[in-house]
Amino acid sequence: xxxxxxxxxxRAGSAKTWAVVKANAYGHGLHYAVQGFAASDGLALIEPEGxxxxxxxxxxxxVLLLEGCFDHTDAALLCEYQLDTVVHCNEQIxxxxxxxxxxxxxxxxxxxxxxxxxxxxxxxxPDAFRAAWARLAALDIVGTITAVTHFANADDxxxxxxxLTEQVRRxxxxxxxxxxxxxxxxxAAGLLHPELAFDWVRPGIMLYGGTPGPRTASExxxxxxxxxxxxxxxxxxxxxxxxxxxxxxxxxxxxMRIGVVACGYADGYxxxxxxxxxxxxxxxxTRLLGRVSMDLxxxxxxxxxxAAIGSEVTLWGSGLxxxxxxxxxxxxxxxxxxxxxxxxxxxxxxDQATTA
Ligand SMILES: *Cc1c(COP(=O)(O)O)cnc(C)c1O
Numbered sequence: 001x002x003x004x005x006x007x008x009x010x011r012a013g014s015a016k017t018w019a020v021v022k023a024n025a026y027g028h029g030l031h032y033a034v035q036g037f038a039a040s041d042g043l044a045l046i047e048p049e050g051x052x053x054x055x056x057x058x059x060x061x062x063v064l065l066l067e068g069c070f071d072h073t074d075a076a077l078l079c080e081y082q083l084d085t086v087v088h089c090n091e092q093i094x095x096x097x098x099x100x101x102x103x104x105x106x107x108x109x110x111x112x113x114x115x116x117x118x119x120x121x122x123x124x125x126p127d128a129f130r131a132a133w134a135r136l137a138a139l140d141i142v143g144t145i146t147a148v149t150h151f152a153n154a155d156d157x158x159x160x161x162x163x164l165t166e167q168v169r170r171x172x173x174x175x176x177x178x179x180x181x182x183x184x185x186x187x188a189a190g191l192l193h194p195e196l197a198f199d200w201v202r203p204g205i206m207l208y209g210g211t212p213g214p215r216t217a218s219e220x221x222x223x224x225x226x227x228x229x230x231x232x233x234x235x236x237x238x239x240x241x242x243x244x245x246x247x248x249x250x251x252x253x254x255x256m257r258i259g260v261v262a263c264g265y266a267d268g269y270x271x272x273x274x275x276x277x278x279x280x281x282x283x284x285x286t287r288l289l290g291r292v293s294m295d296l297x298x299x300x301x302x303x304x305x306x307a308a309i310g311s312e313v314t315l316w317g318s319g320l321x322x323x324x325x326x327x328x329x330x331x332x333x334x335x336x337x338x339x340x341x342x343x344x345x346x347x348x349x350x351d352q353a354t355t356a
Contacts, residue, residue: 001028001036001207001225008203009039011190015197016041018064018183020204024050027268027340028208028226032348034059036225037207042084044202048074055081064112066202067122068092075099078109079141086148088114088122093132099141108143111136112183115174117167119152126174133178146181146200147171154188155213164189168196188212191220210322210333217321226337227317228269228344232281232309234260235301244298245290250275257301261313264295268340269315273329280314281307 009017019040020026025033030050034057037043042062043054048070051063068086069075075095078085087093096109113133116123124132129147136142149171153159171184181199187206189196192213209224211217217224236258244250244258259281265271269292277288284304288297301307316322322333329336 001032002039004207004209004222004225005037005040005203007221008187008190008201008206011194012185012197012201013194015185016200018042018044018062018200018202019207020044020066020186020202021050021054022046022066022204023338026204026208026210026334027337029346030054031057032346041200048077048083051083052077052081062110069095071095072098079107082107084110084112086112086114086122087132087136088116088124090132093135096136096139096141109141110144110146111142112146112148115147115149115171117149117170117174118162119150119167121150123149126170129174130178144180145178146183147175147178148183151184151186151189154186154192157192164193186212205334208337210337212332212334216323224317224322226322226340227319227349228263228267228315228340229317230261230263230267230313230315232259232307232311232313233262233296234309235307236260236298243290246293247291250290250298257305257307258289259299259301259304259307259311259313261297261299261315262295263313263315264293264297266294266341267344268336269297270329270331270336270339272331273325277325277328278320280320282311283314283319285320 017040019037021033021043022045030053042064044064044066046067054063062084064084066086068088114123115129116125136145151164151167152162154164157164183200185196185201187203190201190203205212206222209217209222238252239255240252242252263269271292273288273292275289279286279288279299281304286300286303289300290298314320316325322336326333326336
């Protein structure tokens, strides 16, 4: 995580970095994020309760709520915990108008005003952006206003429906002359368009060693932050015509040995991963067979004749890029990381065991 952050920062020039730690740091744990991203300029996430946890863990640098406040309870946290907030709609401006300046709170709230520059999820349309800016600037409680937007296709420059260039054009023209910092880049933009770093970048997936697009993380020099490992807890000898698992989906065409791995969809391994999805057994590449069940999955031991009960199995991570597993399973690395289930024991890698 430290190395990936350093790479993101080196590509961002003089821009500051929000390390994005939403969804429990993409499944890695906020506790590790605080350590791994200690050199970032701030941590950004969605969950207000996560932001409070970051403060409770001693994080003193900025914290940003990427979707802003959902209600009055969240708005009250902004001053109490010194949180920066996104504002993406008029209802959220109204929430800020109810936050009392003064009292026990001398501090102001830094606002990240979001523009909908073409993705059509969150934000003010370009022609409504200046009015929102003026309304925020009039509030005593508001400190710095940063103009922000988010790209639909930063990893797919030639997308015919909404290009990166068009989103940048809309954002630039609607913010002409507005004072204050700007922030637009996610990982894809950070990796492919360093010229868009502006004042703050917001990398997420790249910090965990995943990539948003078709290119691999190692091509960019990123390291896997998470390795999902288990062991063989049984082996079976099957003959030609024998079927494996629920639905008897895999049928052997010859005698073979298969391994039973203690990992299933209740651990976050995708049930829709099909026959052939890559897996490492004792470091040797082999393939998934049959249907993934709640607690178990079965693998082909043909390439690993020495494998036995206790053999180490790598589902993704070191030696097996998460993006490759994700693509084989018809999803993206983000989803695999985020879906890691609470019952999976999280352990620091051996070389970090002493500092964790
Ligand atoms: C999640 C998120 C990011 C990070 O995106 P990645 O593709 O993981 O780099 C950046 N900005 C916002 C607003 C986000 O919600």
